[in-house]
Amino acid sequence: DILASPQLPRDARPSVSARTGAAVGSGSSPGAPAVLILMEDRALRYATRLLLETDGYRVLTAAILPEALNLARRERGIDILLVNDSPCAGTTAEQAVTSLRQVIGSGLKALVIAGEVSQPVRALRRDGLARIATMPVAADALLGALSLLRHAPVNALRSSPLFD
Numbered sequence: 001d002i003l004a005s006p007q008l009p010r011d012a013r014p015s016v017s018a019r020t021g022a023a024v025g026s027g028s029s030p031g032a033p034a035v036l037i038l039m040e041d042r043a044l045r046y047a048t049r050l051l052l053e054t055d056g057y058r059v060l061t062a063a064i065l066p067e068a069l070n071l072a073r074r075e076r077g078i079d080i081l082l083v084n085d086s087p088c089a090g091t092t093a094e095q096a097v098t099s100l101r102q103v104i105g106s107g108l109k110a111l112v113i114a115g116e117v118s119q120p121v122r123a124l125r126r127d128g129l130a131r132i133a134t135m136p137v138a139a140d141a142l143l144g145a146l147s148l149l150r151h152a153p154v155n156a157l158r159s160s161p162l163f164d
Contacts, residue, residue, distance in 0.1 A: 033057055
């Protein structure tokens with residue numbers, strides 16, 4: 001389960017900016033699909049980053065939207081945004097998706113992990129490139145959902161049983 005707070009080995013921790021907490025993982029190969037994780041909870045960010053890097057993703061992490069926007073401006077080729085719906089410093093998942101698409105491009109796919117499906121998150125259901133998964137999310141389900149986002153045509157995403 002990715003919601004556990006494991007103790008990560010010292011060499012598995014990403015390089016982290018002391019000022020912002022933003023990180024760019026180094027565990028993937030060139031050309032690997034890139035995921036930007038926007039999660040306020042540090043332990044959850046690290047555990048999710050480690051899981052995704054182990055599965056071959058290039059991973060960038062941020063705790064708050066301004067950090068994510070800075071990473072998006074610096075890094076090219078971000079394919080998927082993974083965001084939890086607990087408001088990060090007053091930002092909703094819907095606001096995060098909209099803001100990051102303005103920087104990265106309208107084709108950015110998003111997976112929103114929600115504790116409960118709030119009204120703002122429901123609006124993302126009509127978005128052909130954004131999907132919602134409810135907590136808790138097992139590691140294999142998360143990897144399957146990201147794989148589906150990467151490979152499935154948009155119309156297939158609308159009816160996937162992995163999402164609400």
